[in-house]
Every structure is written in C-alpha cells, then in structure tokens.
Amino acid sequence: MSPKITVELLRQLRQAMKNSKYITEPIQAYIIPSGDAHQSEYIAPCDCRREFICGFNGSAGTAIVTEQHAALWTDGRYFLQASQQMDNNWTLMKMGLKETPSQEDWLVSILPENSKVGVDPWIIAADQWKSMSKALSSAGHSLVAVQDNLIDTIWEDRPAPPSTKLITLGLKYTGLTWQDKVTALRGKMAERKISWFVVTALDEIAWLFNLRGSDIEYNPVFFAYAIIGISNIKLFVDSKRLLDPAVQEHLELDSPSKPELTIQCFPYESVYTELQAVCAALAPKEKMWICDKASCALTQVIPKSHRSAIPYTPLCLAKAVKNPTEIQAMKMAHIKDAVALCELFAWLEKEIPKGMVTEISVADKAEELRSQQRDFVGLSFPTISSVGPNGAIIHYRPLPETNRTLSLNEVYLIDSGAQYLDGTTDVTRTVHFGTPTDYEKECFTYVLKGHIAVSAAVFPNGTKGHLLDSFARAALWDSGLDYLHGTGHGVGCFLNVHEGPCGISYKTFADEPLEAGMIVSDEPGYYEDGSFGIRIENVVLVIPAKTKYNYRNRGSLTFEPLTLVPIQLKMINTDLLTQKERDWVNDYHKTCRETIGAELERQGRKAALDWLIRETQPIPN
C-alpha cells in the first residue's frame, strides 16, 4: 500500500482557507470529518472528502489541516492502515492512547491567538460542533461554519451524488407496515409532548418507510430526510425515485388511507427551507425532536426554545428491538450465510495447497457463494480477508498491492457479511490451514474465552452493553494482552451492519440498555502487529435467560448466537478452557451441525456438509 501524495492538495486547501470567495476572513484550521450530511458511517463516493484529502479510507477518522500542520485522528482498528495510506505531510493521532491529544487540545496547543477554525456545518454533528466550539472559544478561538465545502472546491472530479432505485419491503420481511411505524412513533412523540420530529439518519428513514436503496455501498439506504408531525409526514427525496409505481403504491402517494398518513413529498434539497417554514409556524410551546448527532446546519434551523435535542431517537431504539418477523428473517439470513461460509472453508482446504488462493480471491469466492443464496442483495461491508501480518490491520481490505497468498503457514482471518432481503450478516472466523504455533493457539484461546464469556453471560434486564465489555477481555488481560476496539455493535435487519443505540464497548456513550430482541455482534480479538490477527465474531440475539432466582422480579437476559459457523478446533488450546467453556463450544457446534447441516443437505452441498460434520466434532473431556 503506497501512501497518497498530498503536497499539492494541501497547498490548494490552504489557499482556499484564505480565499475570500469562500470565507469572509481567513481561517487558520479546517476540519474534515468523515461523515456525510446524515452523519453516516459508510458514505457515498461523493462524500469521501477525508479520504480525498489524506488518503486514509477507513470508516472512522477526522482530518484537520492548519497553515502548518495536517493531522488525522482515528481509532485502534486503523492505526496501521492509516499510517500506510498517508504520506509524511500527515501526523497520525492514535485515539485511545494516553499520550494522544484530543482534536481540541491539539488545536489549542498549536493555533496562534484568536484563530478561526472552519468546518462545513452540514457534515459536522450538532453535538460535536457544540463541544468543539466550547473548547475553542474557552481558549480564545472560534469555530466558524464555512458554507462552501472547501474540499469540494479543490476536488476536480468529485463524483455526483447517487440516486438509486428504491426497493419496497412487504410485511413478510418487516412485520409492521410503515403506517404502523409512523403511528407508534407519534405515540412516543405524544408521550413526550413533541409535535415534530426531524429524521436525518438514513437507516431510520429506510426502516420507517420500509424502503431500501443502494446509494451507499454495503448499506441499503437512500438519501432522504423526513419531518414527521402529529398529522403530517414530509418526505424529502429525489422526486425521480418516486415515479416507480411500486413505490407510489407502497407509500400510498395517490390514495392515502387516512389524511394523517398522507405523505407530502419534497425535493431532497428543500429540507432546509421547509424546516424553516415548519419552525416559523410553531406555536410558542411546541417542541421539535432532532438527534444531537444530526448536522449542525439543520439543527440550528430549529430555534433553541423549540428544539429538543436527543442523544438517540425513538426510531433508533424501535429499529434496534427486532420484532418476531424480523428475528425470524434474520435467523434465515444467517443460515444461508453459514451455508456459504461452510462451502467456502471446504473449498479453501482443497485449494490452498495449490498455492493460488489469495486474500482477494477468497473475498471474491465468498461473495460468489453468498450470491448463490436466495434474496442475496450484496455485501454488508468490504470483506476483510487477511493473511498473517495483514490480519493485524483490524479493518484491512485487501488491495492488489497488499494481496497475500494463503498458505499452510500463516493464520487467516476473514470478517465478512452480506445483505439479504431478510437480514444482514457479519461474521469473523480465524483459521489455520497448517499447524498453528503454540502462541497463536494461546492467543486464539484467550479470544475464544472472551467471546464465550460475553455470549454466555447472564445479566439483569436493563443492563447496558458497556458493562459486559470487560468479560470479553478478562482472559487477555490476565496475560497482559488486550485489543483496541469495542466488543460489539448493533446490527440492522437488511440495514446498516453497524447501528445504535446499543453495543458492547468500553466506551459508554450512546449506550442504551440491552433488551430482548436486540441484535449485536460479539467480536473480541487480538492483534500482533507484523504477525497475525485473531478475531472471533458472531451476531447474537438478546433473549430472556432462565435463572435459578429472580432478584426483585427484574428478569435476566442472555444471548443466542444467530451466526452458526464452526469455530476452528485446531486453533484452540483446550487445556486453557474450563469445563463450562468446553460445553459451550460443544453445544454451539451441535447447533451448527443440526441447523446448517439440514440446510446444506437441502441445498445438496455435499462437500460443505462433510466439512461441517468434521469441524463440529465435540471436544473430548
């Protein structure tokens, strides 16, 4: 991987920072967040501004360019990747390490007195604006909104914003009509005396209207806003997309069943002026919800006296708690996904000795096998297919220049997933096709112990995910090891593979209590820079747990794995497992064998079935 050469781009950006065409007064620093106007994690090519300016293309990171410096903040998943993709004009700021300054502290330490720091108000979240602005002004500087995006001014061949075909989802997949969802939402609004709600997150809009798109690779969403009132529904979307008769019928555009369920459609770009109009007509005490992660630009349209900024929206929570139809659909998607992976591993065993299998070819093969499954739509994120040292790059994506060949001598890690009409998958397995070293096995076993500790955890109703994070690390910590990423994220149902408001992480922000029906990943890991990476990831469903006692009638929860792909026994040092952990592995493999075996049989995939049966032999006591 060779770094992007950024000398000329930085020169142009620094000129723009002084150009009166874009700004009234020169700015001394410019912040380039990684999001789009919806604060999406994955973004369309037209929004990859941070990658454009610095070369780093991971999913999380913020670049800041000053007159003298250029720096990029990202987290532990991306330290190696970022250092390889950026040239030496850039300083990598490793978030989470004690010695790393925050963006605010760094700016304060290097800016001349009374500096102005610019940012595009559409791509910075309101809460980030607020804290950054506060920190800067308390040090005598100021944060200013630059209406023209300065990256766009120097980005000559910037792609056009996408506008893909919309897919309508029926009750069979969603369990609830969009009208049901709007009505339930209005119930929540009424409870809190809220008369309007500005929906800005793309997955919330897709979920609410039971629509999907493909504007952003891997995430089946489409660019839109919605403003929901107690008796209004305003949808802002490229009007061409609504010409499709299926969409017209789905949204009842011509013949709404009830007046309060009539959707008014507006062009995507008119959200700003329409929101101004709605705000202008508000009665004195009326309140409007907007997520504090919505763009600063849109948030500031709502007068403070009417604004109720919330850390996560009721749609975000409603979407996170899957209904029985969605749970059933997710289970089906995971069975199909496991079929594809069993087939893949059986194929790999046969092909690797021939010496022609590479990280890229495995990723392609995995996609091909998944695409053979019913209702396959696409991948849910770029496949991480990594051999040996590449495995230590936590969010590695194989490129021709980094592509390594799989062998019998190195650990192989594959983290992949797909979008099916019935659900979203995300699974990581770490395997060795020859003989792993004792150290590799030791580390793998600690990771497995962590994975099991979370998956088998029993905890009271109302527990937040961050309280489970240390369970995943205890075995690693005991030996002085750790991993620099969270343990799990929420997973959407044919939606974003990362979603809020729950998760399992040492970070505690935006962490709502786990409840039955939520779906999260369980993915501890261990990464030895320059040598190998290990991660074991299942998607798990939160379910009620049966316990011996029931303190204060609170009830307990635990997890049920939805991912049903064997965990390689060869990588386990079984001496390090407790009896309970062995039983967990054996039970898990029994379920894999029964559930996936039946489907492999049905699909007539004999080689994969043989592989599955061999890989799910119980660990002897």
Add this chain to the structure above:
Amino acid sequence: MSPKITVELLRQLRQAMKNSKYITEPIQAYIIPSGDAHQSEYIAPCDCRREFICGFNGSAGTAIVTEQHAALWTDGRYFLQASQQMDNNWTLMKMGLKETPSQEDWLVSILPENSKVGVDPWIIAADQWKSMSKALSSAGHSLVAVQDNLIDTIWEDRPAPPSTKLITLGLKYTGLTWQDKVTALRGKMAERKISWFVVTALDEIAWLFNLRGSDIEYNPVFFAYAIIGISNIKLFVDSKRLLDPAVQEHLELDSPSKPELTIQCFPYESVYTELQAVCAALAPKEKMWICDKASCALTQVIPKSHRSAIPYTPLCLAKAVKNPTEIQAMKMAHIKDAVALCELFAWLEKEIPKGMVTEISVADKAEELRSQQRDFVGLSFPTISSVGPNGAIIHYRPLPETNRTLSLNEVYLIDSGAQYLDGTTDVTRTVHFGTPTDYEKECFTYVLKGHIAVSAAVFPNGTKGHLLDSFARAALWDSGLDYLHGTGHGVGCFLNVHEGPCGISYKTFADEPLEAGMIVSDEPGYYEDGSFGIRIENVVLVIPAKTKYNYRNRGSLTFEPLTLVPIQLKMINTDLLTQKERDWVNDYHKTCRETIGAELERQGRKAALDWLIRETQPIPN
C-alpha cells in the same frame, strides 16, 4: 424505627415558599439537597436540612416539596431505611429502578405551567443547577436561587456551625509538606494556563494544608475555602482556629519561607466577596479553575469568560494517588484495625451464647477495641452492625428501637472503620455464629466470588474502575441475583472514607482511570429483604501486576488487599469455588495469619491470636 411526623413542618415550609420576606414571587417547588456549602457527603448537624424536613438520615438523598407533594430520591442502599423513616406525606423515589422518574421529569409532570422551583444556591452543585435549570426551562418552568435557606427559616433549634481544634500533620504521615503540595498544584495550573483555583471541597483543603479538624463527625475535615493563585494563597477559615501556636507554626503564618508561600488568612464567610475582588482584578484572558461540583453560588461569582469548570480537581487526583509514606501509613492503620476486629470476633464467639450481645453493644465494643490502638482518632463512619433482616438495610445503623440481639441462628453483618492519624479503614465481614443455611452459604459464596474476581483482576494501566464492576456481579447474575450499589469507592488517608475521583461502579460519571497508589474498596454484597444481608469488603491498593506478556508496553495493574481480616470459612460453599478462587482465599488467609498474627503476638492478645489461627486454616483441595 418510627417515621418522623412532618405534617406541621411541611405546612410551615409551604408557607415560607409563598412568603415575600424570603422570595419576591411564590415558588411552586423547593429542592432540599443533602449536602452543605462544600457538597460534602457527610455533613455537620447544622446542615442536616433534608433529614430535618423528611426524617430520612441516610448519606444520600434529595427532597423536593411542592404545594401538593413531597418526595425523596435516594439509591438502593437506602430504600428500606428511607421507607421506615418517612411518614406518608412523603413519596419514596427509588433511584436506579426503571419506573422511577428523575427529579426533573417528576417536576415537569406535576408542576402547573410556568412554575418557579427554588433552591439554596450554596448547597446545590453548579453542575446539578445547570442540568436541573435546563430541564425545567425547556418545559417552561424556571429554577430560582433562594438566598435565605427556607429550611433554616422554619428550623427553630438549628445547631450552630462547628469550629473544632485543628490538628497539624507532619511529614511522617503526609510524605509531602503543604508547601510541596502547593508548588505541585501550581505546576498543574501552569500546564493548563490557569492562574487561580478555587478550592471548595473540605477534604482537598485538609489534604493540601496537611491539617485536619473534626467539624463533621467521622470526616476529619474543617470548614474552610482556599483560593490558590500562582503567587497567592488565600485561606478562608474561622480566625479563632489560627490562634493555636502549632497551627501558626505549621502554616508559617508569622515567618513564611517564601513570598509565594505566604498564606493570607480571611474569615470563612468572606470567601464570596474576596472571590469577587479576585475576579474583578483578572486580566482579560486569565482563567480560574473551579470544580463543577462546587456550589452554584460560588461558581456564578466567576464570570463565564474566566471560568474553567472541571469535573474533578487536580487536588482530588493528587490526593487519590497515595505516596509511599501514605501507603505505608495506611498499611499500618489496617494492621491495627485488623487486630481490633480479630479481638472483636474472638470476644463475640465467647459472648453471643450468653444472649446479651446486641447490634449496639457490638458496635460499642468494636469502637472500644479500636480505640485501644495507637493513634486512634475516631470512627470513619457510623458502624453498620446488623443481625438478620436488619442486614438487608444496606446502610443500617442500629438504634435502640431497632436493636436486635446476636444469636446462633442469624447472619451477622458488620461494616465499620476508623480514623487513625496514619490512615482510614473500612471493612465489612458477614459471619454466622451457628450453622448458616445452604441458601445463605450459596449467596455468600457468590458474593465472595465477586469479591475475589475484582481483587484478583488484572487489567491494563489506564482502565477505569467502572470496567471492573461487572466482575463483582457475574456470579450473582448467573443465578439471577444482584445488588443495588456500586462495588467500591476511593478511600482517603486519614481523610474521608469516601473520596473521588476513582471507584468501581456501574455508574460511570467522575470515574478517572485507576493507577498504582490509588486505594479503593472492593465490596460486593447480596441483600434479601426481610431475611439477611451479605457484604464482603476489603480496602485494596492498586499495584502494578506482573503478566506473561505486555501488550504495547502499557503495563498492567491489580489489587493488593490492605484489609487483613479473615473471611469466615463456615459461610463458604467451597464446592462453588474454582481452584483459583480457593487459592486466593488460602493465600489471603496466609497473609492475614502472618501479618496480623505477628502484631497480635506483639500486643499480647492471645485469644484473638488463637481465633486468627483457627480462622485462617487453608481450605482443603
């Protein structure tokens, strides 16, 4: 325990809420926080306003009185106690339960439109003022500062504020002179370009000046404020206290060594006007630190442009990380404390069968035995001495009307501690003098497993205590059990038994990373209302851990128990322990036997030594 009758008091308070003598416009609600002007947890009798109005005398709780309602919020430690101490004019709001509204939500739900909510700005912390004010104003109400405390206006025989003799502490106990501490503090201020720091927490002032007092029972602090500048030290304290020649000499009041280490003394009450004067003389960019837990009244003296509100102060952190002299002193205090407890348990075994030992008499005996130890000053909190069902009242304090007799049939829990010149102790043991039931043993063993899981935990440098909290609960959770309090708190060195900024709790606020030298408690429990309470508490020191590997050279930490009192083997169901847990118990008991045995021998306490030796027999494998 009979509840306090509050009909008349509430009538008077509600009159005061409309009395133009105190307020310009009537207020519809009045908030009575539990703190004093320094936001102390333990308070002097003159500050027990919340207890005065509602009867509940636990260490944490906030009362709110409206025209129609009176409600008291407290946490799980106090649900039972509060329900017993309050009459039916009061509604108990059980914090931490899902159905319990926050104070803000409750006020918003019951107040008439445009209400005014009053509070004494001296006894509400600035951060609480801010969030309460925001919540109320976003619902159309307002929070107003009532300068006359309305409780004081109806409290006829309110005690006078205390002004006790000051004790000076030499280097032998503190390891650092107050001049060293001021200089180190100024270093921290300079790093952050801070020119003034307003010290409001009583334990921070006591620690900084190496002085102690006894204004507040159990907490060796004295009423004072300090304002530290880069070249000024302003101390606000009752001037009579400075007449003592030992104090004069200690503070170098007559002959300061250096001009910048000269203490200017002011009357306690003049802090407000003196702070105004300091603020009036600030240069435009000068910044002043004040803790966001300081009183709203004092905080608002500092103009916003000069104010840097911090969640905890550098003194709080410096005080939390004990220096080698303090660690040695704390160890010595814990050895003496263990001697007293061994003697107590040996005495109990002999006396209980006679049927005359009560909760109160044990508490008295424990105090008597502690007072025989060198440098004993007093208790560090009211002894919790509880038999059977009283044990389920988490912060129970035996009173004549609740006093139960110890017997061979019930579980006995004693949570007690003392102040010695060399350190502060806090230890809980739960014991049975007859034969515990299987269920009692089962619960005790889960609690013990949790205690060990924390005490033996190995975790990376920089880990926050809240990440360890679930380790203490996992064994209980597995069986559907839990406890409704945090697992540990910071412990001062001959200072407050509860101190920040570190701790071990599911609550994550004000939780600074653990570092070597910090001292916290490890005290999981289980409480069965109406039956028994179990808690096992040691004070533990954070120390570096030796690990097999050392990921990214971060280093690891673990805990060393300072408390060395046997854990009753009779209460343990050893079948439920893992080998590692048995080894921990055996190692711990070996250390108790060696360290405390030697001191018992030196003090010639034969009966206690025999008891210790018997109680520290290893668990057989």
